[in-house]
Amino acid sequence: MFEIGFTELIVIGVVALIVIGPERLPKVARTAGHLYGRLQRYVSSVKTDISQEMRLDEMRRAGEEFKQSIESAAADVGQQATVVDDYLRNELESVNQAVADASRKVSESAVLEAAPADAPAQQSLPLDLPDQNPRPPAPVAVIETAQGDHAGKPA
Structure with a gap:
């Protein structure tokens, strides 16, 4: 803090002895020492608080940088998921179209084989394809009666 050498301390002590007097000098020195200690503790606590802040x-x-990087990664994953989802939907549509075309060709060839040779050729016949997502059967609840009989009733 301040650079006070030994000679400056001796000069300050002699001046204090003359001004304060030899009876009150020890009490003033103790008080000054206590105040200096408090000042050091206060400065130390302020330094610690500033360091912690x-x-x-x-x-x-x-934390903010980490949060931004996580949000960026999540956005990238979302974009990639959308691209993959679109690709898979397009592939599913093309597979469904290929299956429909193949089943139409098979049914047309079966109709042509079954038709007599002198009959005129028919144009494509409409097909009734089964549902793509058939519904599962309704669950059956088992109800136990007082006699222990089981009766199956649809839920």
Whole structure:
């Protein structure tokens, strides 16, 4: 803090002895020592508080950067998922179209084989394809009666 050498301390002590007097000098020196100690503790606590605030600020900044990187990664994953989903939907549509075309060709060839040779050729016949997603059968609830009989009733 201040650079006070030994000679400056001797000069300050002699001046204090002359001004304060030899009876009150020890009491004033103790009081000055206590005040100096309090001042040092106060400065030390302020330094510690400032250091902690700086660390907290750094941690907040690091947390924000981490949050932004996670959000960026999540957005990238979402975009990739959308691209994959679109691709798979297109592939599903092309597979369904190929299956429909193949079943139409098979049914047309079966109709042509079954038709007599002198009969005129028919144009494509409409097909009734089964549902793509058939519904599962309704669950059956088992109800137990007082006699222990089981009766199956649809739920």
